[in-house]
Amino acid sequence: xxxxxxxxxxxxxxxxxxxxxxxxxxxxxxxxxxxxxxxxxxxxxxxxxxxxxxxxxxxxxxxxxxxxxxxxxxxxxxxxxxxxxxxxxxxxxxxxxxxxxxxxxxxxxxxxxxxxxxxxxxxxxxxxxxxxxxxxxxxxxxxxxxxxxxxxxxxxxxxxxxxxxxxxxxxxxxxxxxxxxxxxxxxxxxxxxxxxxxxxxxxxxxxxxxxxxxxxxxxxxxxxxxxxxxxxxxxxxxxxxxxxxxxxxxxxxxxxxxxxxxxxxxxxxxxxxxxxxxxxxxxxxxxxxxxxxxxxxxxxxxxxxxxxxxxxxxxxxxxxxxxxxxxxxxxxxxxxxxxxxxxxxxxxxxxxxxxxxxxxxxxxxxxxxxxxxxxxxxxxxxxxxxxxxxxxxxxxxxxxxxxxxxxxxxxxxxxxxxxxxxxxxxxxxxxxxxxxxxxxxxxxxxxxxxxxxxxxxxxxxxxxxxxxxxxxxxxxxxxxxxxxxxxxxxxxxxxxxxxxxxxx
Numbered sequence: 448x449x450x451x452x453x454x455x456x457x458x459x460x461x462x463x464x465x466x467x468x469x470x471x472x473x474x475x476x477x478x479x480x481x482x483x484x485x486x487x488x489x490x491x492x493x494x495x496x497x498x499x500x501x502x503x504x505x506x507x508x509x510x511x512x513x514x515x516x517x518x519x520x521x522x523x524x525x526x527x528x529x530x531x532x533x534x535x536x537x538x539x540x541x542x543x544x545x546x547x548x549x550x551x552x553x554x555x556x557x558x559x560x561x562x563x564x565x566x567x568x569x570x571x572x573x574x575x576x577x578x579x580x581x582x583x584x585x586x587x588x589x590x591x592x593x594x595x596x597x598x599x600x601x602x603x604x605x606x607x608x609x610x611x612x613x614x615x616x617x618x619x620x621x622x623x624x625x626x627x628x629x630x631x632x633x634x635x636x637x638x639x640x641x642x643x644x645x646x647x648x649x650x651x652x653x654x655x656x657x658x659x660x661x662x663x664x665x666x667x668x669x670x671x672x673x674x675x676x677x678x679x680x681x682x683x684x685x686x687x688x689x690x691x692x693x694x695x696x697x698x699x700x701x702x703x704x705x706x707x708x709x710x711x712x713x714x715x716x717x718x719x720x721x722x723x724x725x726x727x728x729x730x731x732x733x734x735x736x737x738x739x740x741x742x743x744x745x746x747x748x749x750x751x752x753x754x755x756x757x758x759x760x761x762x763x764x765x766x767x768x769x770x771x772x773x774x775x776x777x778x779x780x781x782x783x784x785x786x787x788x789x790x791x792x793x794x795x796x797x798x799x800x801x802x803x804x805x806x807x808x809x810x811x812x813x814x815x816x817x818x819x820x821x822x823x824x825x826x827x828x829x830x831x832x833x834x835x836x837x838x839x840x841x842x843x844x845x846x847x848x849x850x851x852x853x854x855x856x857x858x859x860x861x862x863x864x865x866x867x868x869x870x871x872x873x874x875x876x877x878x879x880x881x882x883x884x885x886x887x888x889x890x891x892x893x894x895x896x897x898x899x900x901x902x903x904x905x906x907x908x909x910x911x912x913x914x915x916x917x918x919x920x921x922x923x924x925x926x927x928x929x930x931x932x933x934x935x936x937x938x939x940x941x942x943x944x945x946x947x948x949x950x951x
Contacts, residue, residue, distance in 0.1 A: 454480055455522040462507040462517055462536060467499045474521045474530055481523045482593045491530065491590060494570040495519075498532055498586050501567075506536035506584065526758050526771070527573070527589040535583040575869060612701045614669045619676070619709045622664040624657035629674035630664065630694070637696035643756045645839045647694055656681075665713045667697070667706045675701040678710040680718060680726075688904035689725035689779070690718050695737075711744060724783035725904040729755065729775040738776060738929040746778035747806040748933045750900025750912055751926075751940045754872040754919045756840055772871060772919055774926055776933055779903055785809045786908045790879040792818045793888040793911075796898060799939055800879070800911065803901045806932050822886045826852040830887075834861055842872045846906055850883025855890035862894050866917050873915040874899065878907035888913070898943040900936060 456477050460466045471492045478488050499517070507515060518533040568574060573589040622630075627650035634647045646652040656662035667676030675698040680690045692714050697706050718726045728746060730737040738748070754772035790811060792800050797818045804810035828851035836843040843865045847854065858875070865873050875896050877884045888911070896913035903909060923941045928934040 453523055455520065457518065457520040459516050459518045462503055462515055464500070464503055467496055470499065470519050471495050473519070477521045477523070478528055478590075481528050483528060483590065484593075487590055490570040491528075494567045494574075494588055495530060495532075497567045497570075498588070502532065502534050502536070502584075502586070506534050523592065526592055528592050529587065529589040531588075532586040533583045534586070573869075612675075612704070614671060614673070616667045616675060616701065616704065616706065617670045619665060619667050619706065619713055621713075622657075622666045622674075622677075624654040626664070626666060626674055627651070627653035627657070630666075630677055633674055633677055633698060634694065634696055636698055641757070642694070643840050644694065663714075663717065664694075665710045667701065667710065676706040676710055678707070678714055680714050682723075683905055687906055688723050688908065689727050690721060690723045692718075692726065692728050695728075707740060708743070711740065715744065719782050722783070723904065724781060724785050725779050726782055727777060727779040727903075727905075730778050731756075732774045732776065732926040732928065735927050735929040738778070738927070738933060741776075741778040742930045744780070746780045747803075748776040748900075748928075748930070748936055749779050749803045749807055750777040750902055751775075751933075751936050752777060752872075752874065752899055752912075753914055753921050753940070754916060755842065757871075771922060771925065774921065776928070776936070777900065777902060779807055779901075781808050785903065787811070787815075788880040788908060789815045789817060790909055791822065791882050791884045792816055792879065793885040794818050794820045796888065796911070799898065800901065802932075803936075807901070807903065809903065820885050820889065822850075822883050825850060825854075825883050825886065828852060828883070830854045830857050832857060832861075834865075836865070836868070836870060841870055842874065843870045845873065845875045847875070847877050847881070847884075847887050848907075849878070850881050850887045854883070854887050855893065858887075858890050858894045858896075862896075862915060869917070871917055871919050873917065875913045875915070876902055876905070876907065876910045877913075879909040879911050880907065884911065892947050895947060897947040898940055900940070 454477055456473055458470060458473055460470065474491055474495055475488050478491055483491070502517065515534075515536040517535075520531045520533075522529050522531075567588070571588045572591050573587075575587045577585040577587065630653055631648050631650050634642050640648065642648075646656065653662070657664070662679050662681045664677060664679045666674050666678075668674055677694060677696055678692055679694040680692055681694075683689070683691060692711060695707060695710070715726065726746075728737070728741060729752070730741050730746075730748070732738075741748075751774060753774045755775045756773040758772050788811070797816075801810060801816070810816075828849070830851035830853050831848040833846045833848065834843065845858075845861055862873060873896075875891055877887045877891075881887075891913045894915070896915045899912040899914045901910065902912045923937060926937055928937045
């Protein structure tokens with residue numbers, strides 16, 4: 448059955464309290480059409496009333512209604528029903544809102560602004576406040592939609608039947624910056640606005656990446672010059688020793704012609720001439736097609752990154768809606784030998800690490816693999832680390848560059864900070880060439896991190912990555928795993944999460 452078209456409504460109003468009811472009615476009407484029950488509908492109305500009242504008090508204090516406006520957008524974007532309020536009034540942030548203690552309501556501020564924010568936070572499933580400078584302040588609230596019936600085990604998602612292409616493909620070739628606008632349009636055809644690398648929607652940014660050499664692209668081009676397929680090679684960071692093939696998309700009207708494989712082969716031929724020893728890709732788990740392509744070209748799954756992309760990610764013509772954040776298998780292929788290093792393996796994870804190194808064809812000799820849980824004394828050594836948040840997908844990455852005796856305190860502090868910022872997933876990478884890696888692994892598990900797998904040459908040559916889910920649900924049974932290694936890796940990650948959750 449084809450997916451229902453998305454439901455949305457948007458209204459712009461002057462900042463007047465007598466119009467709040469009109470906004471509530473719009474939101475409630477759309478929520479009813481989405482199957483949200485009366486109790487949750489009432490929570491939506493309550494949250495809207497409190498948010499709009501707070502904005503009118505703090506953001507439009509003393510302003511003429513002619514000076515500003517409020518824009519409210521309601522949208523069904525499975526798995527959430529969302530309401531976004533964009534305020535173009537006076538700048539403010541939540542530090543201006545007095546805290547509210549439900550145990551001592553008599554201490555509330557006179558205007559009860561703290562109570563309003565308290566009620567909003569307890570009326571929604573998710574909420575965030577974002578500053579956009581001249582673009583205004585955004586209040587984003589979301590409620591989980593009623594669960595849709597699960598597809599039966601005999602009915603896996605299938606790509607839509609391809610249409611007859613309007614014209615043939617003339618060539619697959621290296622692209623230049625003149626194709627930037629066509630790349631942005633092509634990605635929209637395949638993913639809507641949901642693709643994880645937001646730069647693909649900004650032609651001027653793509654052009655800059657071409658000019659700097661940070662991205663090389665191959666495309667399928669028709670005789671009329673239309674771009675109908677695209678694949679790029681990029682580096683995750685300037686110091687990464689891996690090239691990632693990504694932004695892989697084929698216009699739905701040209702699917703089924705083998706264009707993805709032709710573009711990937713062209714990119715691999717180029718990668719074999721580059722100094723980076725690893726070529727990798729994020730293979731999604733909503734469907735098996737990318738994983739099948741990876742295996743056909745010799746890529747092996749070496750890590751399962753849970754919740755890597757938002758649940759709003761779309762696969763047009765294949766699977767338009769996701770029931771949870773999208774997990775990916777990091778699939779890698781060696782193009783040159785990895786650096787010759789001695790590795791320090793945590794005892795618990797040594798068998799899995801050896802199997803993944805074997806799958807990659809990059810296992811050092813046994814005398815270079817030291818299995819230990821008792822690293823040297825690190826009490827006088829300070830932990831060096833980097834922490835970066837990718838706001839467009841709401842995940843954070845912590846890189847431990849060298850382990851010191853303070854690693855447990857640092858990880859606990861960073862996890863607490865990032866959870867407070869409502870980051871959905873935190874990835875933690877340790878350098879297995881660091882003698883302190885086993886100690887860092889123990890500290891990570893004490894903070895609730897569990898195994899993801901290897902992330903080779905994504906800064907450290909031999910990266911061991913763990914992950915922490917911040918109130919994010921993952922159904923392992925819905926993770927599509929294809930080939931001999933992926934199902935084992937999925938089960939290994941699931942077992943390690945259960946072990947860490949149980950404190951074992």
